[in-house]
Amino acid sequence: GAGVSQSPRYKVAKRGQDVALRCDPISGHVSLFWYQQALGQGPEFLTYFQNEAQLDKSGLPSDRFFAERPEGSVSTLKIQRTQQEDSAVYLCASSLGVGVGAEAFFGQGTRLTVV
Amino acid sequence: SQELEQSPQSLIVQEGKNLTxxxxxxxxxxxxxxxxxxxxxxxxxxxxxxxxxxxxxxxxITAKLDEKKQQSSLHITASQPSHAGIYLCGAAPSGNQFYFGTGTSLTVIP
Structure with missing residues (x-):
């Protein structure tokens, strides 16, 4: 596709439910980032992939959060046993080069609401 | 870690006004x-x-980075409703992380 695509756009989960959020980066982009954006806040870094390798996962808030990018393209962010504090917009970005810069393109995000 | 603070947090301006x-x-x-x-x-x-x-x-829209490279300003001249939104500054990574500022919400009143 022409841009970064995220699905679903909206997700409502019951507390304790597991969710999976998908990111389709721009074809050929090496770098992929996940961010969590709470209401009224700036995006907070979660994790970074260079191709299929997860090089930085220091931003994942707990071991309930897990991300993968097995073939170096599509990425999935999984949240187990969701809690209300997990409610946020989850943004994915991809970049042709290494790291984030002028080349970074963001998806529209997945808005997760945990009830 | 890198911390970026933006000001103001929110801004409401009349269409046609300048803002920073x-x-x-x-x-x-x-x-x-x-x-x-x-x-x-x-x-x-x-x-x-x-x-x-x-x-x-x-x-x-004009942006500047000061000489000491610790502050940047974003200036909008003759604002329009299409300029409304949240403006975020971000810092280039040391390592793999990329940090965002706290954000500034801009409302332009027609």
Whole structure:
């Protein structure tokens, strides 16, 4: 596709439910980032992939959060046993080069609401 | 970790007025990025500044990076309703992380 695509756009989960959020980066982009954006806040870094390798996962808030990018393209962010504090917009970005810069393109995000 | 603080947090201006948004870093910036975000949408890249004293413009938006490279300002001339949104500054990574500022919400009243 022409841009970064995220699905679903909206997700409502019951507390304790597991969710999976998908990111389709721009074809050929090496770098992929996940961010969590709470209401009224700036995006907070979660994790970074260079191709299929997860090089930085220091931003994942707990071991309930897990991300993968097995073939170096599509990425999935999984949240187990969701809690209300997990409610946020989850943004994915991809970049042709290494790291984030002028080349970074963001998806529209997945808005997760945990009830 | 890099911390970026933006001011003001929110801004309401009349259409046609000029405005400035500031981004201050706790550390020297080796690259400063400005993004715009509309509600419910992803981030749109505006511009990147790397050199101290650098200034860039795009249409009616001008951004500067000060000589000491710890502060950037985004200036909008003759604001329009289309300028409304959240403006975020971001810092180039040391390592793999990319930090965003706290954000400035801009409302332009027609």
């Amino acid at each position: 948004i500031n981004c201050t870093s706790s550390k020297t910036l080796y690259g400063l990025y400005w993004y715009k975000q509309k509600y419910g949408e992803g981030l749109i890249f505006l511009m990147m500044l790397q050199k101290g004293g650098e200034e860039k413009s795009h249409e009616k």
